[in-house]
Amino acid sequence: MNKTVEIVNQWGQYEQQFPKGTIADFCRHYLAHQQQNKTDGVLVGGVVPSLIDGLLMKIIGRISKLNMAYANMALKGTELNQIEEFGILQTIRKEKNPKKTEVIYGNLFELSSGTDMLNRMKKRGLIREYADDEDKRSKRIELTPKGEKAAQVGLNKIEKNARMLMNDLSADDKQLCIQLLKNIEVKFSALWQKHKGREFDDIYEEMVREK
Template identity: 35%
Template sequence: MNKAVELLNLWAAYEEENPKADISQFCQAYLVNQEQKNRQPTFWESPVPPTSTSTLTKLVGRIARLQGLYAVHAFKDCGISSFDEFLYLNSLANSSNLKKTDIILANFNELSSGLLILDRLRKANLIAEQGDELDKRTKRVSMTEEGARVLKACYQKLSEINEMCFAGLSEEQINLCIQLLQPVEASLARQWLADKKK
């Protein structure tokens, strides 16, 4: 059968089952079905969960954990001892005049843990604290020149690690993962902040 005809038949069958779907949804469903035919999920030295959502959760968690282990090891050369320290510096690089609580909330930490992270960064001369003009109880945080230098070195290390971690994926596959998972992250973050206030 002609490949174009085969594709049209697949689209027609998909459209019949999903009348409100668009072409991009069909393409995603087609690719997922092809991947499922070719390979079932497995985990190194660990069982596969019984549901697809649990499998996805485990997969994302294990990738993040492994990538984080490599990153923390590499960051030690830069003078950083945790991935959270990198994330806090990154927050400061992309915003100015942040309150301590702004940084802690943006990185989903508890207040006590976040204050310890900020204290380590301050003692290492990577950040500086200033008083707030309107509220004497509030401290504002900025990155020092040394902090900017360390963050730049961390970016280089992280870029190399990310290349290693995702070398088996094409740019299109990476972009598809981002497109599919970014709304999940945004929704969970909003929900977490709302629940935290309760």
């Protein structure tokens, strides 16, 4: 069958089922329902959640753990002990001299654990802490020359790790993944601190009701 005719027929079937669907919706639907590539190996350790939301989150979670494991291998022999320290240095590098709390919450740490990590990095000479000129109760942080060098070395290592893990995806697939997932990251990054201390069931009802 001519490819143009095939795609028009596919669009016609989709439009009958979802009359309010957009072209972008159709494209996502079409890609999602194509014959999937055979998976070599066991998916998510063999325990596959029946809920599709659960399966998606488990895949994301396991990829995140694998990223951390390989990233920590990549950072071996550098000034950085773990990938979280890399994230902290990159935040400070981008923001120049951010507030201590901005660095902690920007990297999704609790205040106590984030403070402990910053203190350890300060003792190792990677960062410098000083009082905020406008708010003496706050502290600001900047990279030392040693920290700047560690940030660059770490960046080279972590970029190699990212390319390795995502090597089997095409550039278009990577862009599609980012497009589909970025709003979840932005949304809950802005909300998680506000939700602390609340009952999960109340948060669930509020967030699901929004949609």
